[in-house]
Amino acid sequence: MKRRNLLLTAAALSVGLAAGAAAQDDPVKVGFVYVGPIGDFGWNYQHDLGRQAVEEYFGDKVETTYVEDVPEGPDAERVIRQLAQSGHDLIFTTSFGFMNPTIKVAKQFPDVKFEHATGYQRADNVSTYSGRFxxxxxxxxxxxxxxxxxxxxxxxxxxxxxxxxxxxxxxxxxxxxxxxxxxxxxxxxxxxxxxxxxxxxxxxxxxxxxxxxxxxxxxxxxxxxxxxxxxxxxxxxxxxxxxxxxxxxxxxxDNWAPYYIERTQAVIDGTWESVDTWHGIDKGMTExxxxxxxxxxxxxxxxxxxxxxxxxxxxxxxxxxxxxxxxxxxxxxxxxxxxxxxxxxxxxxxxxxxxxxx
Known part of the structure; x- marks a missing residue:
């Protein structure tokens, strides 16, 4: 009886280790929420260029998702929550009016990392970032x-x-x-x-x-x-x-690509921390x-x-x-x-x- 329990435990451990190895090989999922269409050739277009730069830089190490035309308010909260529920590791919310929805959803998903553009509210799993426009x-x-x-x-x-x-x-x-x-x-x-x-x-x-x-x-x-x-x-x-x-x-x-790559790398490396970033012409975030x-x-x-x-x-x-x-x-x-x-x-x-x- 004891031998049977030992074998079962070993088998379970083997399965667990295999699952852990598979999980480590899964791509980091990065989500982006845009207030307007990526075809505006302005704000949202530029953020999406940053998303594309992340894909190009990391290849199959990452998987990105974006949702465009998201109104500021209850719809934003719903979209952000859906991204968190669907296994995204890092979520960028890219408009000022997404601030409160981001903070609210972040409290419900403490293991997900959030980055909010142009806002001022932070949490242990929420960073803020903006350019000195x-x-x-x-x-x-x-x-x-x-x-x-x-x-x-x-x-x-x-x-x-x-x-x-x-x-x-x-x-x-x-x-x-x-x-x-x-x-x-x-x-x-x-x-x-x-x-x-x-x-x-x-x-x-x-x-x-x-x-x-x-x-x-x-x-x-x-x-x-x-x-x-x-x-x-x-x-x-x-x-x-x-x-x-x-x-x-x-x-x-607005050149978001270097920041998006840097923050995604931090998630991959396990070094991500909540920070407040406000860069200008000197750092190239504003050009x-x-x-x-x-x-x-x-x-x-x-x-x-x-x-x-x-x-x-x-x-x-x-x-x-x-x-x-x-x-x-x-x-x-x-x-x-x-x-x-x-x-x-x-x-x-x-x-x-x-x-x-x-």
Whole structure:
């Protein structure tokens, strides 16, 4: 009887070891949740390029999944939970409004690793990551201030969250630094991806005299709407190179691939830890796209010099003296904004007209 039990135990152990070996050979499953379509050629497209880079780098060591067009809210929670339930080891949720759903699902799946883009809530199994997009907006703001002839810069904004407000302020301050007469007109479309609204906003800004237009929305429809008009524009999140050399004269590119590869490798190695990552031009997470010849050579040179100085830590886009919109002091002469203030920025700087929506 004892011998029979010993044999059964040995057999069970053998099966268990075989199952463990098979599990070790299984690919790491990595999921991605996108707020819009990967065909937007902007934000979501660029994240999906990062996903493809993971596949190319790791080969059959990983298996990736993506879900596109996921609204921020209950639908996001459902999708994130489904990915966790289906055996994904690592899940990237790539929009600000996915923050609370990510945190909620992460509590229910402590063995799954989560990475949330542009948010601020972390947990033992939730990291946050973002690019210092405002650095890129300072560079294109410099170009805008140098090139505008009407002194009116238009800005198509998505939602009044700190990330977007930072970008507006950084672009305006850089433009005003080289052109004190510049004005900024802002239209809020309350959407990350709505081609019709974005195109309509672009036309409205053009009709209001803007000869330079920026955007913090995801589609290429503003450029398509104004192609052939006397206006310059900038790629958002991806290069949007199909509109070169004009209206797209440069771009802000979000390069997620190195981060996605690094974090996937950490899961494979068993070294993944919850971290907060906020990289900019210096680390290549924020890139400045090719400046076309539609930009005068001296402006290309000064814009590149600014980008290089930001990367080297010699220039900070938010350096005083800077007042808030109501005229109250914010940064004294030579003082730079700390990350905590930037992460919670909820005000316009002095000189921007109009009220910041709630």
């Amino acid at each position: 405002y650095e890129g907006r300072a560079v294109i703001g410099h170009i805008a201030g140098k090139m505008t002839e009407s002194n009116i810069i238009g800005y198509i904004a998505s939602f009044p969250i700190p990330e977007v407000v930072r970008g507006i302020n950084a672009a305006y301050l850089a433009a005003r630094d080289v052109n004190p007469d510049v004005q900024m007109k802002i239209i809020w479309v309350n959407s990350w991806f709505d081609p019709a609204k974005e195109a309509d906003a672009a036309n409205q800004l053009y009709d209001q005299g803007a000869d330079v237009i920026m955007q913090h929305t995801d589609s290429t429809s503003p450029m398509a709407a104004l192609e052939g008009k006397d206006v310059i524009m900038f790629g958002q999140a991806s290069d949007m190179a199909e509109f070169k050399p004009k209206p797209r004269v440069s771009s802000i590119i 400045i796209g090719e400046m076309t010849e539609a930009i005068p050579e001296e402006v290309r040179e000064s814009a590149q010099a600014l980008a290089d100085a930001i990367a080297a830590g010699e220039v900070h886009p938010f350096t005083g003296p800077i007042n808030k919109q109501d005229g109250s002091p914010w940064l004294a002469e030579g003082e730079t904004a700390d990350d905590g203030t930037l992460l919670g920025m909820n005000f316009y700087v002095e000189g921007i007209e109009g009220q910041l929506p709630n």
